[in-house]
Amino acid sequence: MAAVSTVGIVGAGAAGLALATFLADAGVKTEILEKSQEPSSLGSGITLQGNALRILRQLGLWEEISQHGYAFNDLGLRAPNPQGTVLAIVDDARTGGPDLPATFGMYRPKLAAIMRERAxxxxxxxxxxxxxxxxxNLDHGVRVSTEDGQSRDYDLLVGADGIHSAVRKAIGITAEPQPTGMGIWRAFVPRPAEVVRTDLTYGGSCYIAGYCPTGQQDMYAYLVERAQDRHQQKDATIMAELAANYxxxxxxxRQSLVNGAPVNYTHFTAHVVDGPWHRGRAVIIGDAAHSCPPTIAQGAAMALEDAAVLAELLIGSGEVDKELWEQFHHRRAERSGAVVKASVQLGQWLLDGEQNADVPGLMGSLASRLVVPA
Known part of the structure; x- marks a missing residue:
């Protein structure tokens, strides 16, 4: 019998939807509280590494998801010159195992819709x-109050509500995401026939120029620069000017940008909650507990792994006790912390102009960890 009968989850993102589905499948009454008024249709593309696909397969979603994206198993490196010369094509780590792609790109709102329908x-x-x-926190549960004056009682509350988590703040965890010094332009555009994987260009007008195919017709492209105040300049013109150098x-x-493709600009931030992620019967997971720049595209994977591990422990344990929380923290804190550290380190090497950075060594070491299921 599961350790809980009722669970409230704050946030209808990937972590919240995955956790809710695992628990509901086990007979746990589960409710997601989402601050948005309706399902979001915003977003561009998302890169899912193999260890993220492994969790989606556990949810029974891989077959459907595989029909709505673009899979590939290698990574390209290009020169920052007018020709975009291909310098190397390397095999990417298959962190989900040999029977799943190394990397899968798809339209983020489509992934959300598939996961929502499954839940x-x-x-x-x-x-x-x-x-x-x-x-x-109550004696054997938790009470949640919402802005409309309602309150709900659950056996357990899970904050899966992102980097600006309301639950994290409400339970007294003071860690907050901190800027890393980089900003990123993103655009969702038609896929050139030449794009069959992620290619990265280091240097030029930006630190990183990259893209990821998300389907036969579309992809998302991104440019990483030193963080700037772009709040009044979020149009495709500036991104097009930067893209002209590649x-x-x-x-x-660039032509798609000139034609007015939608763009988005955000700053990179990172944080890891030091110490337990729970307070009483409330716990945070995903970006609420740890967040990182997308330099190694592991954010979604870490959130999904959090959900899978927490669900496994709640379903397989007789009660919510010290042992359950110790197991959860042991299985998640070091692993997600290593991802955050590596993601930040890659960006810092670029900011510092480090010429002798051991990027292959860092990525290889991390991949050897991630190929082992969480």
Whole structure:
């Protein structure tokens, strides 16, 4: 019998939907509280590494998801010259095992829709327009208060509500994401025929120029620069100007930008909650507990792994006790912390202009950890 009968989850992102589905499949009454008024249709592309695909397969979603994205098993490196010369094509680590692609790109809103439908089919209740304002630990449960004056009691509350987590703040964890010094332009554009994997260009007008195919017709492209105040300049013109310095597929990408492709600009931030991620019967997972720059594309994977491990422990344990929390923290803190550290380190090497950085060594060491299931 599961350690809990009712669970409240704050946030309808990947971590929240995955956890809710695992628990509902096991007969746990599960409700997601989402502050948005309706399902979000915003977003561009998402890169999913093999260890993320492993969790999605556990949810029974891989077959459907595989029809709505673009899989590849290698990584390209290009020169920052007008030709976009291909310098190398290297095998990418298959962190989900040999029977899953190394990397899979897809349209982020489509992934969210597939996961949402799976959760609803399992019996998960998703309540929209529910902004959490307070969390109170009870003797054998937790009480959640929302902005509309309602309150709900659960056996357990999970904050899967992202980097600006309301649950994290409500339970007294003071860690907050900190800027790393980089900013990123993203655009969702038609896929040039030449784009069949992620290619990265280091140097030129930006620190990194890259892209990821998300389907037969589309992809997302990104440019990483030193963080700037772009709040009044979030249009495709500036990204197009930066893209003009790169060759190969970037010529077509730039034309899409000139034609008005939607763009987004954000700053890189990172954080890891030091110490336990729970307070009483409330716990945080995913970006609420740890966040990192997308330099190694492991953010979604870490969030999904958090959800899978927590669900496994809750379903397989007789009660929510010290042993359960120690196991959860032992299995998740060091692993996710290593991902955050590596992601930040890669960016810092670029900021510092480090010429002798051991990028292959760092990535190889991390991949050898991630190929082992969480």
């Amino acid at each position: 609803l089919a399992a019996g998960v209740v998703i309540s929209y327009g529910q902004q959490v304002v307070a969390v109170e 060759g190969g597929p970037w010529k077509e990408i």
